[in-house]
Amino acid sequence: MNTYIAAAVAEMDKVSVSRFEHPGSWAMDPTSCRFLAAFTRALGARRVLEFGSGFSTLMMAREIAAQEDNFLLSLDDSAKYTALAKEAFETSECPAKVEFRTSDLRPRFYGPRLLLGYDLPKGLLEAMGPFDLALIDAPHDDYGRESVFYDAFAAVAPGGYLVLDDANREGMEKEYVEVWQAAYGDAIDPILLEGIGNGLWVIEKLDDCAPRYSRRGLVKTALKTARNFSRYLSRQEE
Numbered sequence: 001m002n003t004y005i006a007a008a009v010a011e012m013d014k015v016s017v018s019r020f021e022h023p024g025s026w027a028m029d030p031t032s033c034r035f036l037a038a039f040t041r042a043l044g045a046r047r048v049l050e051f052g053s054g055f056s057t058l059m060m061a062r063e064i065a066a067q068e069d070n071f072l073l074s075l076d077d078s079a080k081y082t083a084l085a086k087e088a089f090e091t092s093e094c095p096a097k098v099e100f101r102t103s104d105l106r107p108r109f110y111g112p113r114l115l116l117g118y119d120l121p122k123g124l125l126e127a128m129g130p131f132d133l134a135l136i137d138a139p140h141d142d143y144g145r146e147s148v149f150y151d152a153f154a155a156v157a158p159g160g161y162l163v164l165d166d167a168n169r170e171g172m173e174k175e176y177v178e179v180w181q182a183a184y185g186d187a188i189d190p191i192l193l194e195g196i197g198n199g200l201w202v203i204e205k206l207d208d209c210a211p212r213y214s215r216r217g218l219v220k221t222a223l224k225t226a227r228n229f230s231r232y233l234s235r236q237e238e
C-alpha cells in the first residue's frame, strides 16, 4: 500500500473531530476528516489547495500550521458559505495562513468537454502553487466535479496528491476518475478508499503532463452542464 495512505490510516483514529465543532451533514464526514488530517500530516504538506470551504479547511489548516511558509488557498462558489468558513476559521485562532476566495461557476470547454467549472483567471492556481495537496469537495450537489481536477492538476507538484470526496457515488465521482485516467494516463495513480466516510479517491500526481481529454459521453456531459448551470443560476437568484 502507498506509504502515506498507510501512515494516515494507522494514525487517523488519534485525530479528534469535536462534535461541537463539526457542523453537520453538509460537511465532510467526520471519519473522512480524520483521514484527511492524518494524510496531510503524513505528507508533511505545507501548501494546500481546497475546493469547497468549510470544516475541512480547519482540519487541514491545523495540520500545516507548524510548517514554515504554510499556505492554504480555499475556494468556493458561494460568497455566503465562504464568509461562514472564514469566520469559523478566524474564531478557531488557528495560526496557519489561509486565504479564502469566492469564484462563480461557468460552463467552460476543457478540450471538447463542456463542463461547469470555476471562473478563475487563467494560470492563477499555477501562479499560487505548486501545492503538495489538493482537496476536491465541491461544487456541491450534482453540479459536477470533473472540471476541478483539470484546474487543480497543473497547480499540484509532481509527487503531490489530489483527494476527492464522495468517491462512492456511481455515475459521478467514480465516472470522473475514469475520464481523468483517460486524460492523464500513467501520470496519475488513483487509489479508492471505499470504506472511509462516503469514499475517498486519493490520487497521486506522478508527473506533469498535458491532458488528452476523453471524448467519452460528450453530448450527455454538455447537456448535464447546461442543466446544472441553469440550476446554479436559479439557486443564486433565491
Ligand SMILES: C[S@@+](CC[C@H](N)C(=O)[O-])C[C@H]1O[C@@H](n2cnc3c(N)ncnc32)[C@H](O)[C@@H]1O
Residues within 6 Å of the ligand: 026, 027, 028, 051, 052, 053, 054, 055, 056, 057, 076, 077, 078, 081, 082, 084, 137, 138, 139, 140
Ligand atoms: C460538500 S460541502 C463541503 C465543504 C467543506 N469541504 C467541508 O467539509 O466542510 C460543499 C459546499 O457546501 C456549501 N456549504 C457550506 N456550508 C453550507 C451549509 N451550512 N449548508 C449548505 N451548504 C453549505 C459550500 O458552498 C461548499 O462548497
